Amino acid sequence: MSQTQTTPEPYTAISHIGPHTFAEFIEEARRFHGYPAPGLIIGGIMVQAARRRLPEGVLFDAISEASSCLPDAVQILTPCTAGNGWLRVIDLGRYALTLFNKHTGEGVRVALDPEKLQDWPEFRDWFFKAKSKPEQDVDRLREEMRLAGESVLRIEPAQVKPEHVGKTSKGPIRACPLCGEAYPERTGRICLGCQGRAPVESELHRASREGPNLRAVPVEEAVGRHVAHDMTQIEPGVSKGPAFTRGQAVMPGDVCRLQQMGRQRVYLLDEDENKDWVHEDEAARLFAGALAPDGSVEPAGPPREGKVTLNASHDGLLAVDEEALEAFNLAPRVMAATRPHAALVEKGEAVAATRAIPLHLSRSETEAALATLAGAEPVRVLPLRKARAGLLITGTEVFQGLIEDRFEPILTRKLEEFGGEVVKSLIRPDDREAIASGLRELLDAGCDLVITTAGLSVDPDDVTRQALLDAGAEDLLHGMPVLPGAMTLTGRIGQTDLIGVPACALYFAVTSLDLLLPRILAGLRLSRRDLARLGAGGMCAECEVCRFPHCPFGK
Numbered sequence: 001m002s003q004t005q006t007t008p009e010p011y012t013a014i015s016h017i018g019p020h021t022f023a024e025f026i027e028e029a030r031r032f033h034g035y036p037a038p039g040l041i042i043g044g045i046m047v048q049a050a051r052r053r054l055p056e057g058v059l060f061d062a063i064s065e066a067s068s069c070l071p072d073a074v075q076i077l078t079p080c081t082a083g084n085g086w087l088r089v090i091d092l093g094r095y096a097l098t099l100f101n102k103h104t105g106e107g108v109r110v111a112l113d114p115e116k117l118q119d120w121p122e123f124r125d126w127f128f129k130a131k132s133k134p135e136q137d138v139d140r141l142r143e144e145m146r147l148a149g150e151s152v153l154r155i156e157p158a159q160v161k162p163e164h165v166g167k168t169s170k171g172p173i174r175a176c177p178l179c180g181e182a183y184p185e186r187t188g189r190i191c192l193g194c195q196g197r198a199p200v201e202s203e204l205h206r207a208s209r210e211g212p213n214l215r216a217v218p219v220e221e222a223v224g225r226h227v228a229h230d231m232t233q234i235e236p237g238v239s240k241g242p243a244f245t246r247g248q249a250v251m252p253g254d255v256c257r258l259q260q261m262g263r264q265r266v267y268l269l270d271e272d273e274n275k276d277w278v279h280e281d282e283a284a285r286l287f288a289g290a291l292a293p294d295g296s297v298e299p300a301g302p303p304r305e306g307k308v309t310l311n312a313s314h315d316g317l318l319a320v321d322e323e324a325l326e327a328f329n330l331a332p333r334v335m336a337a338t339r340p341h342a343a344l345v346e347k348g349e350a351v352a353a354t355r356a357i358p359l360h361l362s363r364s365e366t367e368a369a370l371a372t373l374a375g376a377e378p379v380r381v382l383p384l385r386k387a388r389a390g391l392l393i394t395g396t397e398v399f400q401g402l403i404e405d406r407f408e409p410i411l412t413r414k415l416e417e418f419g420g421e422v423v424k425s426l427i428r429p430d431d432r433e434a435i436a437s438g439l440r441e442l443l444d445a446g447c448d449l450v451i452t453t454a455g456l457s458v459d460p461d462d463v464t465r466q467a468l469l470d471a472g473a474e475d476l477l478h479g480m481p482v483l484p485g486a487m488t489l490t491g492r493i494g495q496t497d498l499i500g501v502p503a504c505a506l507y508f509a510v511t512s513l514d515l516l517l518p519r520i521l522a523g524l525r526l527s528r529r530d531l532a533r534l535g536a537g538g539m540c541a542e543c544e545v546c547r548f549p550h551c552p553f554g555k
Helices: 022-033 038-052 070-077 121-127 138-152 193-197 203-207 254-260 280-291 322-330 363-371 407-416 432-444 464-470 512-521 528-535
Strands: 060-064 087-089 096-101 106-112 153-159 173-175 182-184 215-218 231-235 239-244 265-268 277-279 297-299 307-312 316-320 334-338 350-356 360-362 379-382 388-394 421-428 449-453 474-478 489-493 496-501
Touching (some): 038 138, 070 087, 070 096, 239 254, 316 512, 464 474, 464 489
Parallel strands (some): 060 087
Antiparallel strands (some): 060 096, 106 153, 215 265, 231 239, 307 350
């Protein structure tokens, strides 16, 4: 430090870092890290501070919240390494680490505290990157770190979350259907590398740049020969379709037409082309079969221009396995598109389409794309059951006749739109036992769906949720990222589905109930994650003229 700089109090200068003197640790950092980086030096002080506060003899793991320098300090001074799994890097961009009991998760978190750096100018400028490396006074920076010691640290007891405590397992291992390499199945249907996170280009993607040796000839020389693929003619604003189909012979009168379409040369059909390559039509047929294996969705006809359109085989709710669809679309040079998940569709309605992007795919590309869909049911149309519903209207003011119930006609109409019926309707006061006994009465009446109303907010008299639990309700999910209708509840009791409808349904024509009801009637088991995904598109625009479901709400 310079002679004019005063040393702040209180402080405890560092003489040792672990078993090393301060100077020795700098050399150890140089040996291990390649350079005695300032982040590694202060990291060593942080690790030492955490270790001193752990009980003697405790077996511990480490979490680093930064990916650079700090993990190396942990590996130099503790048995925890990235390789043995005792050190986990969760890169939050914060210069902090936690050492904790392997079994209980109790430990110590140490972070560099920016507010405590004000008295250490070189240290502060380094941390906030106020100076470039050439501008830094390295000797002064190290000396400030030595003198500041633990005084610039925020040291707190910590309880690590359960998912980070104990031995971590990769879980089942599978071979990636795209690259063929092994990876943890929990990361998805294909490996993270093939999901776009690989630092190097895969052989499959390199191979996709190639193609068969097609013969292209001037259109005048194609007369009497057969074309290799569909050729599209577009009349702006009028029509778009194949003017020539694969295998069609070119007649003398076709030459002028082809030239008008902008075709000066054409590819000719080669019977040997399928040895190592798959034509777009055949690829589209294969993809269509893999996308819709259960028969609830079927091809609208043979491939046209290399594309197959898939239609609903019956009325129902479109169920899209978005993970499988994404994995397929990550395969090179293929595509599939669908209507939104949970869209209500009618028999014969187009719900999906697929094609190969180029005229030919290599067989390895085709097989890899198909493998991403193995064992999945990416596109299905689920029939909606005709519910035998029970309505449980809650509210003391309604029970006592102080106000007229308006829920029953609203809910009855919504159920009847899907072919359901109300088997029994009850009104109960805001009383846990009364609501619980009402639920049991509806179950005894044979209801396979019970809809309760109101009593789901935060008022002391809102006891519907507790009453449902008293009656044996399971898997309750209270709250949806949908407006209106955030207080909606879902669950089940035995084989009977439960829906709790908040009071907003009395005012708004369309609420979260309109998104939830068809999903439940289609037999979908909803998780918290399923509900969370509704947040994007889950805010109703409250248009003056409601067009639901022909609008973005819930999509």
